[in-house]
Amino acid sequence: MLFRNKGQAFVPDFMASVAIFGFILVVFMTSWNALVDNQLQSQRDQDLYIQGQRTMNQLINSEGVPKDWNSSSVDAVGLAEQPHVLNGSKMSELEELSYSRQQSLMKAVGGFQLSVKGAQNYEVGEEPDADTVFSFTRFALLNQSGDLKRVEVKYAVW
């Protein structure tokens, strides 16, 4: 009889402790998963930001590959003829490409939008459509038959 009473006392204690422990564990696991998701998102954002910066630098400083590329020969995109001096015909050639080809050249997996505004305007890509969009704005010069005019280059990536 004494043995049975002890067992009866132990079971509710044990159940209560398991319930409390289980509840706290669920709260902990939920918070942990949220934190991990948050960190993964931060990492993805950072990768996207760094890639966006690289692409922007490449666009305004590099000639691309080959040097005098056109829409059928381009291997790597670059709009410059010298660092910070853009070539309008390269921008026109870029406009000729399909969006998926532009996207792959820009290494913009989610999507991108590029605009050059100033003496002459160019725009390629799509309207931003994501929760996280990184936008970069730089100044460069556009060569218009030897006359260098300032342009604002905007590149958004998501």
Next chain:
Amino acid sequence: MVKGFYFSMDAVVGLMLMSAAAGVVMTDMEVGGIVSQEVEFDTYSSYAVDISYLIKKEDFSTLNQSYRDDLVESTVLQPDDRNIGSALAKLYSKDSSRTSELARNYFETFRYDVGLYIEGEEVLEINADSQSSKKFHIATENGLKTFTVVVGE
């Protein structure tokens, strides 16, 4: 019940320790995220680099015609002085009080606050909490002049 309570306390203490450890790990991982100050600083750095290129290649067409004419008439600048960087260096060499005026008028065409130092001497002051700078050289008839452009907001 008392036994059960102590067992729960153990669990709570254990979970607190795990949470503290997780907090330390997460704080360490935070370094990998995008921080707004980092983006801001990168933006200023990029603008400073852009200005260092543009100032060497851009001509007076960014400034209004009457101001250009006035500069040519009343300073050492010649009508064929077409480059902003060279013009600033030329005015600075002749100790012209108009160096900072030209710098101010030119830098007003940019989005952020811009300051300028030539040979380490302040030409245009900048009051900004956060700023980034770029040093470069401009060739003049008296040799290279060191320019430092500071961008901030």
